[in-house]
Amino acid sequence: xxxxxxxxxxxxxxxxxxxxxxxxxxxxxxxxxxxxxxxxxxxxxxxxxxxxxxxxxxxxxxxxxxxxxxxxxxxxxxxxxxxxxxxxxxxxxxxxxxxxxxxxxxxxxxxxxxxxxxxxxxxxxxxxxxxxxxxxxxxxxxxxxxxxxxxxxxxxxxxxxxxxxxxxxxxxxxxxxxxxxxxxxxxxxxxxxxxxxxxxxxxxxxxxxxxxxxxxxxxxxxxxxxxxxxxxxxxxxxxxxxxxxxxxxxxxxxxxxxxxxx
Numbered sequence: 001x002x003x004x005x006x007x008x009x010x011x012x013x014x015x016x017x018x019x020x021x022x023x024x025x026x027x028x029x030x031x032x033x034x035x036x037x038x039x040x041x042x043x044x045x046x047x048x049x050x051x052x053x054x055x056x057x058x059x060x061x062x063x064x065x066x067x068x069x070x071x072x073x074x075x076x077x078x079x080x081x082x083x084x085x086x087x088x089x090x091x092x093x094x095x096x097x098x099x100x101x102x103x104x105x106x107x108x109x110x111x112x113x114x115x116x117x118x119x120x121x122x123x124x125x126x127x128x129x130x131x132x133x134x135x136x137x138x139x140x141x142x143x144x145x146x147x148x149x150x151x152x153x154x155x156x157x158x159x160x161x162x163x164x165x166x167x168x169x170x171x172x173x174x175x176x177x178x179x180x181x182x183x184x185x186x187x188x189x190x191x192x193x194x195x196x197x198x199x200x201x202x203x204x205x206x207x208x209x210x211x212x213x214x215x216x217x218x219x220x221x222x223x224x225x226x227x228x229x230x231x232x233x234x235x236x237x238x239x240x241x242x243x244x245x246x247x248x249x250x251x252x253x254x255x256x257x258x259x260x261x262x
Contacts, residue, residue: 009127022054025116031226031234032108035216077251080114084244088212097219114247121250133249137241139179140172140203147171161214209244
């Protein structure tokens with residue numbers, strides 16, 4: 001799967017990447033429909049509306065210059081920032097359970113559409129930027145897994161995800177620290193201490209995304225978000241940490257471009 005991702009990301013024409021991103025978002029909302037307990041008809045309607053939204057965004061970007069795209073894209077990322085930095089932490093602390101299916105659908109859009117737009121924007125800037133951010137999340141996940149398995153004793157959020165520990169978080173941060181030190185020469189315009197702080201912040205965001213999806217699965221009474229990947233669950237189980245990190249990474253980059261322009 002990684003080889004396929006790299007092939008579409010670096011080798012094939014950009015249209016392939018846009019198509020893959022749309023498929024990722026559609027699969028994501030399909031699995032989110034299951035967590036929201038939508039009927040089959042509602043799932044088809046939700047997926048169809050999502051497809052229309054994504055195609056509308058692609059059409060808008062294709063018919064407007066980059067400067068005109070900044071405002072709507074920044075608005076999409078602002079929604080994501082409010083969700084992940086304010087709403088979701090409060091949501092998890094209070095263990096709030098949404099009973100309204102329509103509100104759950106709106107939440108799914110706030111999770112997945114900014115993720116798709118971020119995948120498009122970061123790829124358009126440079127596939128290497130997108131890969132660097134995604135790899136940071138993967139490294140954090142791998143470090144957390146092995147540290148948690150070997151040293152994990154203190155539960156991070158036992159009511160949401162009993163398997164996650166503070167030792168795992170520390171392992172993720174250690175892994176990201178090593179990763180940042182390795183890739184820093186490729187990012188000479190940013191001081192190493194600043195890059196380390198940014199990497200640690202992104203680990204925190206990744207943990208929030210991971211825990212939030214675990215909370216949604218707990219409320220839905222399921223172990224996995226789907227069965228797309230045998231032995232690994234659904235697509236949401238693989239990209240949960242990316243949904244909380246990619247949009248904010250794209251927001252930071254676009255804000256930099258916005259202020260430089262003005």
